[in-house]
Amino acid sequence: MNYHILTLQNIKNFLLSIPNIKTFFNDENLIIQEIGDGNLNFVFIIKSQKDEQKALILKQAVPYLRCVGEGFPLSRQRMSFEIRALQSYEKLVPSLAPKIYYADEDMSVVVMQFLDKHIIMRKGLINSIYYNNFSEHISTFLANTLFFTSSLHLKSDQKRKLMDKFNSNRELCKLTEDFVFTFAYMQNETNEIDKNLKKEANNLFDQMDFRENILKLKYIFMTKSDALLHGDLHTGSIMINQKETFIIDPEFAFFGPFGFDIGALIANLINSYISHSILNDNIEYQNWILQIIREVYEKFETKFIILWDRQEESALITPNFIDDDTLTKFKKDFLHNMFQESIGFAGCKIARRVFGVAGVEEIRGIKEAQKREEASLKALKVGIKLIKNYENIKDIDELINTIKGVA
Amino acid sequence: MNYHILTLQNIKNFLLSIPNIKTFFNDENLIIQEIGDGNLNFVFIIKSQKDEQKALILKQAVPYLRCVGEGFPLSRQRMSFEIRALQSYEKLVPSLAPKIYYADEDMSVVVMQFLDKHIIMRKGLINSIYYNNFSEHISTFLANTLFFTSSLHLKSDQKRKLMDKFNSNRELCKLTEDFVFTFAYMQNETNEIDKNLKKEANNLFDQMDFRENILKLKYIFMTKSDALLHGDLHTGSIMINQKETFIIDPEFAFFGPFGFDIGALIANLINSYISHSILNDNIEYQNWILQIIREVYEKFETKFIILWDRQEESALITPNFIDDDTLTKFKKDFLHNMFQESIGFAGCKIARRVFGVAGVEEIRGIKEAQKREEASLKALKVGIKLIKNYENIKDIDELINTIKGVA
Numbered sequence: 001m002n003y004h005i006l007t008l009q010n011i012k013n014f015l016l017s018i019p020n021i022k023t024f025f026n027d028e029n030l031i032i033q034e035i036g037d038g039n040l041n042f043v044f045i046i047k048s049q050k051d052e053q054k055a056l057i058l059k060q061a062v063p064y065l066r067c068v069g070e071g072f073p074l075s076r077q078r079m080s081f082e083i084r085a086l087q088s089y090e091k092l093v094p095s096l097a098p099k100i101y102y103a104d105e106d107m108s109v110v111v112m113q114f115l116d117k118h119i120i121m122r123k124g125l126i127n128s129i130y131y132n133n134f135s136e137h138i139s140t141f142l143a144n145t146l147f148f149t150s151s152l153h154l155k156s157d158q159k160r161k162l163m164d165k166f167n168s169n170r171e172l173c174k175l176t177e178d179f180v181f182t183f184a185y186m187q188n189e190t191n192e193i194d195k196n197l198k199k200e201a202n203n204l205f206d207q208m209d210f211r212e213n214i215l216k217l218k219y220i221f222m223t224k225s226d227a228l229l230h231g232d233l234h235t236g237s238i239m240i241n242q243k244e245t246f247i248i249d250p251e252f253a254f255f256g257p258f259g260f261d262i263g264a265l266i267a268n269l270i271n272s273y274i275s276h277s278i279l280n281d282n283i284e285y286q287n288w289i290l291q292i293i294r295e296v297y298e299k300f301e302t303k304f305i306i307l308w309d310r311q312e313e314s315a316l317i318t319p320n321f322i323d324d325d326t327l328t329k330f331k332k333d334f335l336h337n338m339f340q341e342s343i344g345f346a347g348c349k350i351a352r353r354v355f356g357v358a359g360v361e362e363i364r365g366i367k368e369a370q371k372r373e374e375a376s377l378k379a380l381k382v383g384i385k386l387i388k389n390y391e392n393i394k395d396i397d398e399l400i401n402t403i404k405g406v407a
Numbered sequence: 408m409n410y411h412i413l414t415l416q417n418i419k420n421f422l423l424s425i426p427n428i429k430t431f432f433n434d435e436n437l438i439i440q441e442i443g444d445g446n447l448n449f450v451f452i453i454k455s456q457k458d459e460q461k462a463l464i465l466k467q468a469v470p471y472l473r474c475v476g477e478g479f480p481l482s483r484q485r486m487s488f489e490i491r492a493l494q495s496y497e498k499l500v501p502s503l504a505p506k507i508y509y510a511d512e513d514m515s516v517v518v519m520q521f522l523d524k525h526i527i528m529r530k531g532l533i534n535s536i537y538y539n540n541f542s543e544h545i546s547t548f549l550a551n552t553l554f555f556t557s558s559l560h561l562k563s564d565q566k567r568k569l570m571d572k573f574n575s576n577r578e579l580c581k582l583t584e585d586f587v588f589t590f591a592y593m594q595n596e597t598n599e600i601d602k603n604l605k606k607e608a609n610n611l612f613d614q615m616d617f618r619e620n621i622l623k624l625k626y627i628f629m630t631k632s633d634a635l636l637h638g639d640l641h642t643g644s645i646m647i648n649q650k651e652t653f654i655i656d657p658e659f660a661f662f663g664p665f666g667f668d669i670g671a672l673i674a675n676l677i678n679s680y681i682s683h684s685i686l687n688d689n690i691e692y693q694n695w696i697l698q699i700i701r702e703v704y705e706k707f708e709t710k711f712i713i714l715w716d717r718q719e720e721s722a723l724i725t726p727n728f729i730d731d732d733t734l735t736k737f738k739k740d741f742l743h744n745m746f747q748e749s750i751g752f753a754g755c756k757i758a759r760r761v762f763g764v765a766g767v768e769e770i771r772g773i774k775e776a777q778k779r780e781e782a783s784l785k786a787l788k789v790g791i792k793l794i795k796n797y798e799n800i801k802d803i804d805e806l807i808n809t810i811k812g813v814a
Contacts, residue, residue, distance in 0.1 A: 151629050156584055157577040159629075167571055170564040177563055182725045208733045215737050219723055222558050222566075225630050316626055318589050326615045330622050 001107050003076070006060050008032060011044060015058070018102050021111060025054055039067045040078070040251065045114060055114040056101055061251075062108075074171060078251040079108035081169045085253035086110065088228060092144045096137055097247055115246055118239035125235060125272040126362050128285045135292050137245035138238070138265065139299035146258050147307045149228035151315035159315055163225060163255045172231065172252045173222075180348050181218035184356030185211060191355045192364075196373050201355050204380065210388045217344045217387070225255035233264040234349075234360075235272070258338045262300065263345025268360070269293050270350055270382060270403055275362035278375040290400055297342075297396050301335060343399060344390030351383025381406045408514050410483070413467050415439060418451060422465070425509050428518060432461055446474045447485070447658065452521060462521040463508055468658075469515075481578060485658045486515035488576045492657035493517065495635060499551045503544055504654055522653055525646035532642060532679040533769050535692045542699050544652035545645070545672065546706035553665050554714045556635035558722035566722055570632060570662045579638065579659045580629075587755050588625035591763030592618060598762045601771075603780050608762050611787065617795045624751045624794070632662035640668040641756075641767075642675040665745045669707065670752025675767070676700050677757055677789060677810055682769035685782040697807055704749075704803050708742060750806060751797030758790025788813045 006014055012030055015021050029049035034042065041061045048054035061079035065072040083105055089097030102111040124131065151159050183190050186205050193201045230237065231252025239246040273289040276282065308331060313319055322330070353360050354376050363379055366372035385402055386393070393399055413421055419437055422428050436456035441449065448468045455461040468486035472479040490512055496504030509518040531538065558566050590597050593612050600608045637644065638659025646653040680696040683689065715738060720726055729737070760767050761783050770786055773779035792809055793800070800806055 151626065156581045156629070160574060160577045160580065164571075164574055167567060167574055170567045173567065174563045177722065178725075182728060186725070186728050208730050211729045212733050212737045215723065215729065219558065219741075222563070222722060223632050225632060315584065315629060316622065318585075318593070321589060321593050322618045322622065323615050326619050330619045333619075334626075 001104060003107055005062060006042065006044070006058070006109070008034060011058070015046060015111070018111075020101055021056065024056065024101060027051070027054070039065070040074070041066055055116060056111050057114045058109065058111045060107070060109045076108040078169070078172055079110065080105040081166060081172070081253045082249070082251040083110050084165050085228065085230065085250035086112070088149065089145065089247065089250070092148050093141050096141045096245055115239045118241045118244065118246060120236055121238040121240045122235040122268070122361060124240055125289075126275070128276070128282060130288060131240055131242065133243065134240065134245055135295035135299055139296055139303055141247055142262055142265075142300045143303035143307060145230070146227040146261070147304055150226055150258070152308055153311055153314050156315040162228065166228065166254045169252070169254045173254055176231065176252065177218060177222065179356055179358065180352050181214055181221065184352035184354070185214060190357045192357060192359065193355050194373065194376065196369060197355070197376060200377060200380070204355070210384050213344065213387050213390065214348060217341070217348055220257050220341060221260060224257040226258040227255065229254060229256045229261050231256070231260070233261040235268040257341055259341030260345050262297070262342040264349050265296065266293055266342065267346040267349030269296070270346065271353065271360050271379060272362055273403065274375055274378045274382065275366070278371050278378070279366065290403065294396050294400060297339070305331065305335070340390050340393060343386050343393050347383045347386030347390060350379050351387060354380045354383070378406060408511060410514055412469060413449065413451070413465070413516070415441060418465070422453060422518070425518070427508055428463070431463065431508060434458070434461070446472070447481070448473055462523060463518050464521045465516065465518045467514070467516045483515040485576070485579055486517065487512040488573060488579070488660045489656070489658040490517050491572050492635065492637065492660035493519070495556065496552065496654065496657070499555050500548050503548045503652055522646045525648045525651065525653060527643055528645040528647045529642040529675070529768060531647055532696075533682070535683070535689060537692075537695060538647055538649065540650065541647065541652055542702035542706055546703055546710055548654055549669055549672070549707045550710035550714060552637070553634040553668070554711055557633055557665070559715055560718055560721050563722040569635065573635065573661045576659070576661045580661055583638065583659065584625060584629065586763055586765065587759050588621055588628065591759035591761070592621060597764045599764060599766065600762050601780065601783065603776060604762070604783060607784060607787070611762070617791050620751065620794050620797065621755060624748075624755055627664050627748060628667060631664040633665040634662065636661060636663045636668050638663070638667070640671040642679065664748055666748030667752050669704070669749040671756050672703065673700055673749065674753040674756030676703070677753065678760065678767050678786060679769055680810065681782055681785050681789065682773070685778050685785070686773065697810065701803050701807060704746070712738065712742065747797050747800060750793050750800050754790045754793030754797060757786050758794060761787045761790065785813060
């Protein structure tokens with residue numbers, strides 16, 4: 001179908017022309033609402049008038065950044081990468097991603113399961129809600145999506161074919177290169193600096209010693225194609241309740257280093273921990289967050305190794321090439337390197353939120369100025385520490401101690 | 408044009424239908440000869456009857472391996488990657504690659520300058536010919552092709568766009584993964600083992616301790632996209648005389664690690680050194696080869712750094728992000744890592760030639776059995792040593808001493 005922008009006027013006819021969706025609703029009277037809070041895209045909720053429990057969500061990309069307008073052009077091709085990533089998730093982690101009812105790259109449209117019984121995880125964490133299945137779910141998401149799209153599982157040609165589908169996600173990779181690895185550490189007009197923190201920001205911008213490691217990590221981000229990444233795996237890309245966890249919004253998907261998604265997630269959990277450590281005395285909840293960080297990594301590592309141990313042949317491993325002892329040592333070093341890169345990326349993901357363009361609500365949204373500053377500076381301190389030491393942090397205990405030592 | 412196989416019957420009409428080529432010859436009487444020695448492709452020499460100095464060469468890929476026949480299918484798309492790489496060379500190193508007169512990816516055809524005053528460098532080295540411009544030329548080739556196609560020079564979107572043109576060179580990457588990084592170190596039907604070396608081969612196939620490093624290097628080969636590589640830069644891919652050096656046959660071109668081309672070249676120079684050290688007492692020539700290895704690397708490094716120092720902005724570097732001292736340290740570590748990976752890849756490229764499917768003439772072609780065995784075992788020893796120690800070899804002196812110590 002040729003691209004045209006969907007509106008409240010034409011969307012109903014569009015939807016009813018899709019057999020799969022017509023069958024789903026079995027009702028020509030649809031309630032259609034636009035949700036105004038999509039940053040990048042237009043988002044509609046569609047419900048059956050007969051049965052409002054029957055609901056789907058439609059997302060359409062426009063050739064600009066929705067929240068800014070046509071003055072900020074951004075290719076709508078981003079939706080193609082989101083669709084391709086969601087289709088991968090349907091195969092690799094079917095219970096952890098929304099069910100897709102319709103997808104059309106030409107129209108930059110995806111229609112999917114409406115997650116009305118779930119909230120954005122960031123909000124849940126801000127409200128001190130415990131999610132006791134989360135580490136189990138997200139570790140499966142990470143292990144499955146990373147392992148099954150890597151050279152540790154795929155054959156050589158399968159890997160390169162899959163890479164071909166994501167290699168041209170140039171614009172969004174560039175956004176990450178700029179906003180996660182560059183602008184937030186230097187004088188740049190895109191930064192948003194609390195006026196009381198100007199001095200600290202200028203101090204940071206004068207410091208050079210940690211930037212060598214940022215360049216190293218940026219270079220790894222740009223050139224190491226381990227696996228298909230979500231690319232923006234923060235707690236705002238997770239819809240959650242006590243039972244279920246769904247990963248959404250993978251428009252940044254591309255082939256990059258294993259550690260980047262893991263690091264993004266850990267960074268956002270650390271931000272939540274810092275926020276709680278400043279805002280309230282609920283030590284139990286703070287400890288729960290630290291425990292979740294540990295569980296996420298430990299469970300991920302265990303699951304990843306189990307998948308790898310089951311794999312007899314892949315692009316990397318030819319049967320009988322190497323004996324078990326040597327392979328075990330290889331895997332151990334490989335995972336250790338993955339852990340360290342995750343910590344480095346986590347450091348960038350934390351530090352960039354302090355003065356960079358996109359703050360996180362749990363820190364930049366703190367109303368009381370002094371506490372907001374305190375939280376910002378703690379985040380900065382943890383971020384810089386992880387960036388500086390990522391190649392030396394030896395295990396998850398040391399990571400947890402580093403977080404506790406600063407925050 | 409739709410694909411059809413060119414033969415002595417139809418090639419003349421094909422050539423004369425191309426304006427550029429018609430103008431070049433300015434003669435409808437062409438002498439056309441097929442050269443039988445292409446491994447992968449059909450190759451024709453075309454000369455003007457009026458003036459035999461006017462000559463071009465035409466290469467066409469067929470959908471199988473020419474030297475084996477239709478029983479060994481190999482997509483003719485390999486010619487598309489060769490064409491794209493040659494077109495890059497025309498821009499980046501115009502004096503070091505053949506001039507292209509016509510290229511057609513649909514026809515899998517390229518027509519280019521006929522290098523009739525040059526010989527394959529491998530043959531020249533076997534005949535103890537000195538090439539005193541070689542290190543100057545090849546270091547420029549390496550520095551320019553690697554630097555200008557990397558994230559150290561290109562902008563982020565330019566790099567990914569260029570990568571898109573090479574990412575689907577799946578079949579030839581797979582050949583390298585199999586033949587350079589796997590089969591030559593294990594029991595495999597494709598190996599060609601001199602009957603007197605069966606014991607040593609079996610010994611090697613039982614050894615495991617160096618294979619962990621082979622897996623590391625193979626993984627780097629498969630996942631690190633530093634720059635556009637030639638992909639098969641041995642001395643058989645170089646046409647040379649006293650004045651000029653031309654790099655040909657880049658059908659293996661893809662985005663891979665910087666060190667792979669450098670390593671391939673060093674490996675082939677080391678093989679030549681080993682061969683001479685066994686076959687004759689011309690110490691002067693042996694020392695010249697060692698000197699060339701040193702010069703190639705040192706000149707490459709100097710040129711690469713000069714290019715990098717001139718570059719103020721790229722995908723990696725944003726102006727004012729980092730001060731000069733920190734950047735200098737970053738570059739030094741970066742180049743050191745590139746050196747070490749080059750040594751590792753050189754080790755694989757040497758070792759795989761000993762028992763693997765494609766031996767090198769200067770060693771496997773030695774007529775006297777005992778000397779051939781001696782050369783093979785020395786090559787194996789050097790190869791394994793470089794593979795085992797690549798992460799510890801600190802500079803070019805240590806490399807040269809390692810070669811001399813064994814061979």
